[in-house]
Each structure stands twice: as structure tokens, then as C-alpha cells.
Amino acid sequence: MRPPHGGPGLPQVRRLVTAVPGPGSTALARRRSQAVARGVGETLPVYVTAAGGGVLVDVDGNSLIDFGSGIAVTNVGNSADSVVHNVTDQARRFTHTCFMVTPYEGYVAVCEELTRLTPGGHEKRSVLFNSGAEAVENAVKIARAYTGRSAVVAFAHAYHGRTNLTMALTARSTPYKAGFGPFAPEIYRMPMAYPYRWPGGPVGCGQQAAGQVIDAIRAEIGAENVAAVVIEPIQGEGGFIVPGAGFLPALAEFCASAGIVLVADEVQTGFGRTGHLFACEHEEIVPDLIVTGKGIAGGLPLAAVTGRAEVMDAPQVGGLGGTYGGNPLSCAAALGAIATLEREDLAARARLIERIAMPRLRALRxxxxxxxxxxxRGAMLALELVADEPPPAGQTAPRPDRAVTVACAAEAHRRGLVLLTAGTWGNVLRLLPPLVIPEHLLVEGLDVLEEVVADIARHRYGT
Structure with missing residues (x-):
């Protein structure tokens, strides 16, 4: 791998000079408790002063290996040269005008790049927003305007955001939905092709699940009432669930035949994360609308909806937009991030990360x-942790074990590895390293993970 991006001269090493968190972070945590609403969670209470390549450096001088990427945001690194240059240059010229008042070229250029990069050779249009949730919500608005229908189909284990509509689309209650209802109506949840936990086992899971979903849509909702099917090609917060083979193509074929808009939520999976530019390319799916965010702009807030021109142009003039959507600085960052992604072939880097990591993860299993x-897939990998006992009667997989997952993550943090959890039951360890992480840090991070799992096994199970 080529040298990492990041702050100039930032050493690419894991180094612990205090406990994690250290005294500086602990002091800042006390200030936080008096100033920040408690509803804002945190994974690891260390306060970062520098980041780049594959490390995060905190106020105490600890240098941690980053297997989180700000939840799949810093694909190109925390301070990629092209992103920094573009943002600095744009900030000198102007920071805001509002594209809906007096537009600027950067917004148009990002939309042109999205036309070029997203799957399908059809005519496309794009609209820019601030966050993935905002973009998903607007994708539903666009689909409803185009079809004249109201029903929307989402899936078990889905995560689409924290706005009212996207909470309704999201499956997991706590912490995302509990106490925040009532939610938007006309949302219908369907089973996910989850190979590890599919009742009939992984073989044939995709086709079986697709058949169930299509039958349920026809019988329980009426296909003629459905505006959109919204799906993550690989589920993120739900546990990095890769749908069973054939599930996505069958849904795409059904949606096309029924006049339903297929919306691919690629907020977490997009921009090289899974080894292709977009995860739907793994099964050659061409969605009607594709939602992007996170990795699009190298850490600045930006998201987009891109899709078929006739669908995107359905809403009335003035029906889409927002004061900050497509902010000039974010657009400049996106153009820099896209240039970096392509120049350094970071999708290939993601495939290399998978080739290095997956055999070691399978050995743990x-x-x-x-x-x-x-x-x-790619640099979006996961371990699902379960009870060390046979599955309950009638189930194909053992029960989820959130406690052991939390213990593993906490121990990894103490040893200087930033590791995230996920999953409907909180029992999934997810690995999301920056695509620019140096190979030696990736290997060392995997070493730490192996040590943590071995120690947890010894202390909890005596193995």
C-alpha cells in the first residue's frame, strides 16, 4: 500500500502512553456531561486532536488504530490532500450562498460526477443534502411524487436514519426509536434474506426470502399501492448483513414489473467501501434511485439522491432542496474525495483489506x-457473536450474545483499537478501517482483535 494520508508526519503506529481514556479525555468528558445532551451517545470517550492514515491521536498522546472510519465516512482518510486543498481554496472564495438562491459550479460538478459514477447508463439527475437520513427521506418523497402512491416497503434489521420518516423505516427500537413516536404511516416491514439466521438455513435463502417478500407485498399491501422499496444492499447498523444470493435481483425484477421505485440506500456501503464503487454492483443491480452519503465528501457533511431523470424530475419546482444542501465547502470536499478514490483505486484497496482480513476472521470462527x-465485503466486515451453546429448538443459529460483544469491544478499546458494534441485538463487531490504512496497521489491528477474542474465550469459557 502507498503511504497513508493524514496530518503531515503523523506516525502510523499504535501507541499507548496512558490508560484509555486518559486524564485529558476524562477531564473533557466531565465538561461534556455539563454541556452536551445525554442522548448523544459515544463509542469510546477519547478526545481526538489529530487523525490520518489509520490512526486517531487523542489529547493524552495515545495513538489508536482506527477500525471505525467515523462510521464509514473517512474512506479516503481524515485529511486527504485533495480534500484539504479543495476545501481551503473554496473557503477563501466563499463558504455559502445557498444553491437555491444563487447557485455555483461545485454543486453541478458533484451531480455530474454522480451521474458518471453510479450504476446504469440511463439519463440521471441528482439532488444534494446534508445527511444520509435527509437524503433517504427525500428519496421517498421523490418516489411518491413519481408514482402517485404512498406505501413504502422496508426490511427487518434496516437502518435508514433518525428523522421521523427514517425512524419509521428503521427496524431497531432502542436506542433509535423508543419514545419518539408516533412515526410516519404507510411503512411496511418485510423479512430480510439473512443467511445466518434464515429459518431454512443459508442455502436458497435469497430466493426463498424474495418469494416471501413479493407474495406479502401483493397480498398484504397491494403492489399497485407501493411507491418504493427501500433497501441497503448490505445492511449496516443492522449487522453488516449481506443478503442471500439472488435476493436483490429478484426484488429489482419485481419492482420493475410492478412500477415500484427501487431505492438503494448506499449511505454506508458507497464510494469503494465494499470493493466496488457501490455495493449494488456486486449483483449487477441498477436501482431507480441511489442514496449516498458518509464517504462521499471525506468527512464533510454531504449526501445525495441520484436516479433516473424521469423519476428525479417528478417533484414540482421548489419541492426539493434545503438551505445547506450541497454547501460549497462540502461539494469541494466531494470532488477531492472522488479524485482521490479514483486516482488511488481505493475500491481495489478495499478488496485487498478483505483478502488480508477475511481468512483471519474465519479462523476465529x-x-x-x-x-x-x-x-x-471489502472493508466492511463483521463478526456475529453468539452464546456458546446449541441453537434453541426450531432455530438455525445460536442466540445473540450482546454481553460478550460489549466486552470484546471494550477490551479492544483499552488496547488501542477503535472497534464498533452493530446488529439488531447489539452482538456484531464491525470492522470499517479507512481504505487508506497502511497494511502494517491493518495487520496489527487484526492481531489485537485476535488477542481480545482469545482472552475473552479464556476468561468466559475457559477455552
Missing amino acids: GRYPFVGDVRG
């Missing part, structure tokens, strides 16, 4: 019974 499943 073979060695420790509580590592129930290993899955993912």
Missing part, C-alpha cells in the same frame, strides 16, 4: 464457538 458468523 473455526476456533471459538461464540464467533458464530463472519461476513461482509
Whole structure:
């Protein structure tokens, strides 16, 4: 791998000079408790002063290996040269005018790039927003305007955001939905092709699940009433679930035949994360609308909806937009991030990360019974942790074990590895390293993970 991006001269090493968190972070955490609403969660209470390549450096001088990427945002690194240059230059010229008042070229250029990069050779249009949730919500608005229908189909284990409509689309209650209802109506949840937990086992899971979903849409909603099917090609917060083979193509074929807009939520999976520019390319799916965010702009807030011109142009003039949507600085950052992504072929880097990491993760599954499943694509990989006992009667997989997952993540943090959890039951360890992470840091991070799993196995299970 080529040298990492990041702050000039930032050493690419794991280094612990204090406990994690250290005294500086602990002091800032006390200030936070008096100033920040408690509803804002945190994974690891260390306060960062520098970041780049594959490390985060905190106020105490600890240098941590980053397997989180700000939740799949810093694909190109925390301070890629092209992003920094573009943002600095744009900030000198102007920071805001509002594209809906007096437009500027950067917004148009980002939309042109999205036309070029997203799947399908059809005529496309795009609109820019601030966050993935905002973009998903607007994708639903666009689909409803185009079809004249109201029903929207989402899936078990889905996560689409924290606005009212996207909470309704999201499956998991706590912490995302509990106490925040009532939610938007006309949202219908369907089963997900989850190979590890599919009742009939992984073989044939995709086709079986697709058949169930299509039958339920026809019988329970009426296909003629459905505006959109909204799906993550690989589920993110739900547990990095890669749908069973054939599930997405069958849904795409059904949607096309029924006049339903297929919306691919690629907020977490997009921009090289899974080894292709977009995860739907793994099964050659061309969605009607594709929602992007996170990795689009190298860490600045930006998201987009891109899709078929006739669908995108359905809303009335003035029906789409927002004061900050497509902010000039974010657009400049996106153009820099896209240039970096292509120049350094970071989708290929993601595939290399998978080739290095996946055999080691599978070895953990073979060695420790509580590592129930290993899955993912590219630099979006996961371990599902389960009870060290046979599955309950009538189930194909053991029960989820959130406690052991939390213990593994906490121990990784103490050893200087930033590791995130996920999953409907909170029992999934997810690996999301920056695509520019140096190979030696990736290997060391995997070493730490292996040590953590081995120690947890020894202390909890005596193995």
C-alpha cells in the first residue's frame, strides 16, 4: 500500500502512553456531561486532536488504530490532500450562498460526477443534502411524487436514519426509536434474506426470502399501492448483513414489473467501501434511485439522491432542496474525495483489506464457538457473536450474545483499537478501517482483535 494520508508526519503506529481514556479525555468528558445532551451517545470517550492514515491521536498522546472510519465516512482518510486543498481554496472564495438562491459550479460538478459514477447508463439527475437520513427521506418523497402512491416497503434489521420518516423505516427500537413516536404511516416491514439466521438455513435463502417478500407485498399491501422499496444492499447498523444470493435481483425484477421505485440506500456501503464503487454492483443491480452519503465528501457533511431523470424530475419546482444542501465547502470536499478514490483505486484497496482480513476472521470462527458468523465485503466486515451453546429448538443459529460483544469491544478499546458494534441485538463487531490504512496497521489491528477474542474465550469459557 502507498503511504497513508493524514496530518503531515503523523506516525502510523499504535501507541499507548496512558490508560484509555486518559486524564485529558476524562477531564473533557466531565465538561461534556455539563454541556452536551445525554442522548448523544459515544463509542469510546477519547478526545481526538489529530487523525490520518489509520490512526486517531487523542489529547493524552495515545495513538489508536482506527477500525471505525467515523462510521464509514473517512474512506479516503481524515485529511486527504485533495480534500484539504479543495476545501481551503473554496473557503477563501466563499463558504455559502445557498444553491437555491444563487447557485455555483461545485454543486453541478458533484451531480455530474454522480451521474458518471453510479450504476446504469440511463439519463440521471441528482439532488444534494446534508445527511444520509435527509437524503433517504427525500428519496421517498421523490418516489411518491413519481408514482402517485404512498406505501413504502422496508426490511427487518434496516437502518435508514433518525428523522421521523427514517425512524419509521428503521427496524431497531432502542436506542433509535423508543419514545419518539408516533412515526410516519404507510411503512411496511418485510423479512430480510439473512443467511445466518434464515429459518431454512443459508442455502436458497435469497430466493426463498424474495418469494416471501413479493407474495406479502401483493397480498398484504397491494403492489399497485407501493411507491418504493427501500433497501441497503448490505445492511449496516443492522449487522453488516449481506443478503442471500439472488435476493436483490429478484426484488429489482419485481419492482420493475410492478412500477415500484427501487431505492438503494448506499449511505454506508458507497464510494469503494465494499470493493466496488457501490455495493449494488456486486449483483449487477441498477436501482431507480441511489442514496449516498458518509464517504462521499471525506468527512464533510454531504449526501445525495441520484436516479433516473424521469423519476428525479417528478417533484414540482421548489419541492426539493434545503438551505445547506450541497454547501460549497462540502461539494469541494466531494470532488477531492472522488479524485482521490479514483486516482488511488481505493475500491481495489478495499478488496485487498478483505483478502488480508477475511481468512483471519474465519479462523476465529473455526476456533471459538461464540464467533458464530463472519461476513461482509471489502472493508466492511463483521463478526456475529453468539452464546456458546446449541441453537434453541426450531432455530438455525445460536442466540445473540450482546454481553460478550460489549466486552470484546471494550477490551479492544483499552488496547488501542477503535472497534464498533452493530446488529439488531447489539452482538456484531464491525470492522470499517479507512481504505487508506497502511497494511502494517491493518495487520496489527487484526492481531489485537485476535488477542481480545482469545482472552475473552479464556476468561468466559475457559477455552
